Amino acid sequence: MLYVGCHLSASAGNFEMVKTAQSIGANTFAFFTRNPRGSYAKKLDLADCEKAMQALQEGGFGKLVAHGAYTMNLCTADPEARAFAADVLCDDLRRMAALPGQYYNFHPGSHVGQGVETGISQICDALKKALAPGYPVTVLLETMAGKGSEIGGRFEELKAIIDGVGSDQIGVCLDSCHVHDGGYDIVNDLDGVLAEFDRVIGLDKLKALHLNDSKNPFGSHKDRHELLGDGDLGLEAFRNIVNNPVLKKLPMILETPNELPGYAREIALLREMEI
Numbered sequence: 001m002l003y004v005g006c007h008l009s010a011s012a013g014n015f016e017m018v019k020t021a022q023s024i025g026a027n028t029f030a031f032f033t034r035n036p037r038g039s040y041a042k043k044l045d046l047a048d049c050e051k052a053m054q055a056l057q058e059g060g061f062g063k064l065v066a067h068g069a070y071t072m073n074l075c076t077a078d079p080e081a082r083a084f085a086a087d088v089l090c091d092d093l094r095r096m097a098a099l100p101g102q103y104y105n106f107h108p109g110s111h112v113g114q115g116v117e118t119g120i121s122q123i124c125d126a127l128k129k130a131l132a133p134g135y136p137v138t139v140l141l142e143t144m145a146g147k148g149s150e151i152g153g154r155f156e157e158l159k160a161i162i163d164g165v166g167s168d169q170i171g172v173c174l175d176s177c178h179v180h181d182g183g184y185d186i187v188n189d190l191d192g193v194l195a196e197f198d199r200v201i202g203l204d205k206l207k208a209l210h211l212n213d214s215k216n217p218f219g220s221h222k223d224r225h226e227l228l229g230d231g232d233l234g235l236e237a238f239r240n241i242v243n244n245p246v247l248k249k250l251p252m253i254l255e256t257p258n259e260l261p262g263y264a265r266e267i268a269l270l271r272e273m274e275i
Contacts, residue, residue: 002242003062004270005029006254006263013045014052014099018059024264025271028062028251033092033104036070039084041095049098062251064099065140065173065208068092068106074126075109075119075151085109086126093135100136103208103251105173107142108152108161119151124164131167140173140207145181145223153182153221155200162205171207172197175255176241177226178210180233183219187237194246209252211238211270227256228266239273248274 005026008017010033021029034041056064072085089106096104111119127139141161146153151161162170174197179186184193197203213231216222229235241247254266 001027002248002271002274003028003251004254004267005251006256006258006267007031007067010042013048015048015055018052018055018061020260021061022059024260025267026263027060028064028253030065030067030105030253030255032067032069033095034069034088036067038071039069039088041091044095044098046098053099063208064102065251065253066092066096066099066102066104068104070107072106073109073112075111075114075122077112077114082122082126086129089126089130093130093137093139094133096137097135102137103140103171103173104137105140105142105208107144107150108158110149111151112149116151116157119149120157120160120164123151123161127161127165127167127170131165131169134169137169138207139170141170142173142210143175143178143182145178146183146221147181147223153178155197159201162201171205172201173208173210174206175210175212176233176237177212177214177231177255178223180214180218181216181220181222183221185218186241187218187233190237190240190244194244203246206246207250209241209247209250210255211241211252212255213238225256227258227262228254228269235273238270242270242273243275 005028010031144150144152213226215224215226
């Protein structure tokens, strides 16, 4: 059975997200832990979290894939902004402890001229601090498209972060649009890309997928998502993904430019593709 879902609004609470997911045929989902373009986070409702956890278990859901704010840059050149981002990460993991056993995914960050090595070191420092309390959450580094000074566009960069942190609570979320735009040919050589991932990082660290088509050509380093089948990857690429023996076991999150009815159609489409 595939675990497929999409990004949902957290405005009405965690239990409501479970109900919404079920209404569109999803059995996993993603949500932002706070304002994705800012820093505001609503007050944590522990009773709602407990109710949601019970509903997830009763509904046979796979692991959820929460998403950190886009503005959280752990390797910005501004020391104050970097310290604030590290504090946000710590607070997000504390909040995720109320939904134990789930995933927390985030964009590693952009070094903005400091250099990749310095950026990776700063990301590692922030992650070590945030993971120190041992909250019951696994942190996922998202594969990036390599736009500008982004870190995470190459598997080797993610491996360096994982090794630098040295924790079992860290893994990777592979984004189909990002790796395509970043120069990994999952359209024509999915097995080859996974073999390289295994060689560099280890497939045991691959924990979740973001499924998005791309508005841009292979290797463009752009990162603009498209509806499944309407972009440069095409439907056959997603058919290969959902039938890959390694990938089909992972939670799959749609981040296509869609509303709920569109997500329901794409979830049904992916399920129909499974052999």
